[in-house]
Amino acid sequence: MKEKEVVYVVSDSVGDTAELMVKAVASQFNGGEVEIEHISYVGDKSDLDNVLDSAKESRSIIAYTLVIPDLKQYLDERAKVEGITAVDLMNPLMEAFSKQFNKDPKREPRLMRKLDDNYFKRVAAVEFAVKYDDGQDVRGIQKADIVLIGVSRTSKTPLSMYLAHKRYKVANVPLVPEVRPPEELFQISKNKCVGLVITPDKLNEIRKERLKNLGLKVANYAELDRILIELEYAEKIMKRIGCPIINVSNKAVEETADLLLAMLKKRGVGFRE
Incomplete structure (x- = not known):
């Protein structure tokens, strides 16, 4: 045998x-x-x-x-x-x-296993950012590591995706004067919520370019008076929440992300390495 x-x-x-x-x-x-x-x-x-x-x-x-x-x-x-x-x-x-x-x-x-774990956490964070982008599902506010709020075209989505690739679960919520903000924004820790603002002229420029790329004529969306109303409303909500605020005018997404993480760390918010 x-x-x-x-x-x-x-x-x-x-x-x-x-x-x-x-x-x-x-x-x-x-x-x-x-x-x-x-x-x-x-x-x-x-x-x-x-x-x-x-x-x-x-x-x-x-x-x-x-x-x-x-x-x-x-x-x-x-x-x-x-x-x-x-x-x-x-x-x-x-x-x-x-x-x-x-x-x-x-x-x-087990270093290779750690790398694999990081990969799967990154994938999960990206899926989270997609699912809870632009206020699609307010349940994500409670589950998120970071919640971004701001008016349209303040880089909420690209910033969410960038942070997701660093393994942070990010939800973002648009602030619109005609739409009541979700109550969940006022129930979470103000330290994990971050407001994004921008100068009116810069936002005016971005929105006009956006409409141009879509083949649309200038609308109320891009008018300066409308932008001023939106920004004033958004800042009131941010002050009510008491969250940190970042001006994203002329900032790259990477620069905003670094500033955001440093700001939250200073406030004592613990994040994964």
């Missing part, structure tokens, strides 16, 4: 990378008929002892991605003593990085 061929995939993280590499190599030998034993989140030497004890009893290989130096050294030394084939899948490339780029690795497990 043929002795089964086993590869123990050992990692101080999930071990997905190591498993994919083992499968890629195995596919070159008789269609990849090899048994893979997955040992993830190795945290101490006792975890390695269990693997080594099993490996020496069978015809097997240990393929590992261990970035913690003590664990790697222990595995290498014990494998040599026991006559077990142990292959380091990560360290040769890390050493090449260090030598070629003159940098030291962090030697921290």
